[in-house]
Amino acid sequence: MRLTVRDFGLALSVPIIWGMGFTFAKAGLNEFPPLFLMSLRFTLSALILCWFFPPPVGQLKIIFLLALVSATIQYGLTFTGLKGLDASTAILLVQLEVPFGALLATIIFKDNLGWIRALGMAFAFFGVGMIAGAPNMRNQLFSVFLVISGALTWSVGQIMIKKMVSITGFQLIAWLAFFAGPQMFIASLLIENGQLESIKNATIVGWGTVIYLAVIMTTVGYAIWYHVLKKYDVNQVMPFMLLLPVSSTIGAVLFLGERPNLNTMIGGSIIIIGVAIVVIAGQWVASIEKSSQSDKNRGGYE
Numbered sequence: 001m002r003l004t005v006r007d008f009g010l011a012l013s014v015p016i017i018w019g020m021g022f023t024f025a026k027a028g029l030n031e032f033p034p035l036f037l038m039s040l041r042f043t044l045s046a047l048i049l050c051w052f053f054p055p056p057v058g059q060l061k062i063i064f065l066l067a068l069v070s071a072t073i074q075y076g077l078t079f080t081g082l083k084g085l086d087a088s089t090a091i092l093l094v095q096l097e098v099p100f101g102a103l104l105a106t107i108i109f110k111d112n113l114g115w116i117r118a119l120g121m122a123f124a125f126f127g128v129g130m131i132a133g134a135p136n137m138r139n140q141l142f143s144v145f146l147v148i149s150g151a152l153t154w155s156v157g158q159i160m161i162k163k164m165v166s167i168t169g170f171q172l173i174a175w176l177a178f179f180a181g182p183q184m185f186i187a188s189l190l191i192e193n194g195q196l197e198s199i200k201n202a203t204i205v206g207w208g209t210v211i212y213l214a215v216i217m218t219t220v221g222y223a224i225w226y227h228v229l230k231k232y233d234v235n236q237v238m239p240f241m242l243l244l245p246v247s248s249t250i251g252a253v254l255f256l257g258e259r260p261n262l263n264t265m266i267g268g269s270i271i272i273i274g275v276a277i278v279v280i281a282g283q284w285v286a287s288i289e290k291s292s293q294s295d296k297n298r299g300g301y302e
Helices: 005-028 034-049 060-083 087-094 097-108 114-132 135-162 169-191 195-201 204-231 234-256 262-301
Strands: none
Touching: 005 060, 005 087, 005 204, 005 234, 034 060, 034 169, 034 204, 060 087, 060 135, 060 169, 087 114, 087 135, 087 234, 087 262, 097 114, 097 135, 097 262, 114 135, 114 262, 169 204, 234 262
């Protein structure tokens, strides 16, 4: 089934919405501590979503643990790292979520990695090395480490999600946010400071960031994403996500005044190429396996 013009536009809007969210989050970090900003985001998201989606009976314990891993720890690492980096640099490092995810799936689920996806992973890590090895990054290596650790933690969270059953996407987001908000608030109180002052001094930029992250990025963004995923094959819509670092970088240039250097642009391009190889090759392998299984099933009935 081919994407209609409307659904093509919807699919295209998701990486733009999420990419801009990363850019606006960078601006919000100038006004709120990282974990505190994320606690505000997820608390507001939960207040919006939990009214409409009932709690998944029997799975709240695993969702609590998932919120701890894929939200509290992951966003804590990623956005603390973002505070010390340009948004255009951080979003490129975040793309390691894809090769990390493929690697973990190979180790845990025995997925067939293949030499093509391995090559894509090598490209992605080489690109990261180019960015991290630039002379201007010497004082930012800890922030680089935090963002990369966040990407790895996100991948662990996706493995946990794969083991869940009988839960809709919106149920998962709603109740993950329900647990993540308080978790991040407690973590913020333990390791950050200045929360009260940030609330008192926050400008329209800070509060606008909270609303954008909670309402537009989380609620609207995922509503569109799940709508498109429900109608079309994953291999038709997943490549749109390759535009996420592009939209975020454009946003960082336009709204934050960032000017990525040559190392970042070359390294970032190599990362995107590597991720594209992993994504497209993975879908190609999956389609072949699906076709092969379909042929076997037909053969069994003949």
